[in-house]
Amino acid sequence: MLSALNQTRHIHVSSPVSLKEIVVKEEDNIITVEGKYIKSPREALLVKPEHGECNSCSLCALNLNLKHTDVLVLSQFVRSDGCMLPKRVTGLCARQQKRVKWLVAMAQKSGLMPNLAPSWSKRDPKARYRSKKYNRYFDESTLPV
Amino acid sequence: MSAVGRVQQWATFGRMWYLFDAKWQNPFHSADKIKDILTGTHKPIYHDLNDCGDHVVVINSSEIALPGVEWEKRVYFHHTGYAKGASWTLAWQLHHKDPTMILRKTVYSKLSKNLLRRGRMEKLHIFPDDKIPDSILENVSAQLRQMRPIPKRLDHYTREEVEKFPKVFDWPKDYIIK
Incomplete structure (x- = not known):
């Protein structure tokens, strides 16, 4: 379900599903990893x-x-x-x-x-x-x- | 007679050659139009005893379109005259054998049933594709309007045209596009 949009995975084994993107935030030594819904192209x-x-x-x-x-x-x-x-x-x-x-x-x-x-x-x-x-x-x- | 009057005289009695593109056209509706031109009823000088019909050159007759299930349901009957000599041919089978036949038979059946019928049919020139001999093409001076718009296939639009076209609905938030 999660698409790897943090630019690390470029080869997909299965077809990519661009439903959510992973957002990694770093604030005061706390790393927050969040799955955000991507805007629909329509x-x-x-x-x-x-x-x-x-x-x-x-x-x-x-x-x-x-x-x-x-x-x-x-x-x-x-x-x-x-x-x-x-x-x-x-x-x-x-x-x-x-x-x-x-x-x-x-x-x-x-x-x-x-x-x-x-x-x-x-x-x-x-x-x-x-x-x-x-x-x-x-x-x-x-x-x- | 003045020069203008003489040209008018020539133009009135001159034979026109019309081009008709049968691509995606209903042959039964097109035949109504073609029949009028072959007999000359579209002219003000028309009279039953007056031979004033024009020529029609039909191209792309292999790409005619039939409505609904008519390819499978329309049947052409023939009888050899001998016992058990009856045969029924479906429209698609006839079209497979000769792609000009459906249009020719339709125009023939729509012409009035008299001694002029065969002569009028001689003025109809049907070609399955758009390759016409030059001897015929050099006479063509006008074109008949098509009766149906030619539909455009989805794969003939560019990718950008399809993507940029206004959308009617949006997918649900969690819908995975296939």
Whole structure:
């Protein structure tokens, strides 16, 4: 859990998790070692809803007309292997979570997010099996939510 | 006749060659547009007995996009005329055999069913990719507008564009990013 940011360990055996950094302080012969949470890289880029703070989820507050081609938004809800993040992580309401789940599935079937895929994936939509290698698009109005 | 009037006369009865890029386009919607130009109904001088259709050059027909599950559900029927001669080909199978066939068959079925149909089809030139013979390309003087925007893939954005794009939510404090 603790990342070695005191510049001693440069080679990682496992993938580094930059969740906390170790801060070492020395005051009056007392050495304090503290694990501090690192600032999230997303914090500065967060979008503020127009009408200030509200209780609704982040997507409801923004009132976006999300399409399955908006991969820059949809990829925020997806892990690096293409799996959808759970609701407790995304913080969406049930309705929006379901909608984003379907939009992500549409984008993946259209081959628009080939770099977010399992490690064994060929990552080339043209190399997929049979009918899956051809271009397809979806109509968002067919979604039940 | 004045010089201007003579040029207007030429322009009215001259044949135009239009270029259409079928990349990520629905062939059934595109065919509606192409059909109008092949028959010449977009012209004020159109008449049933008037041969005033224009040429259409379609490129990238192998990259057409079908909506939803139409690649698997759309079926093309053929009958040889003999007993047990019926065959059903799925859209993706037809596209695999000949990437120009879906667009050609769609335009053919949308044209009016009369003796002019074959002649109008001769004005349609479809190419699976963007390689056109020079003899055809030198005639092209106009372009048809695409009906759907071409979506951009996530891996075609630069790393900086993806990282700097505004974010909708922040991860929980103790969430380990995978």
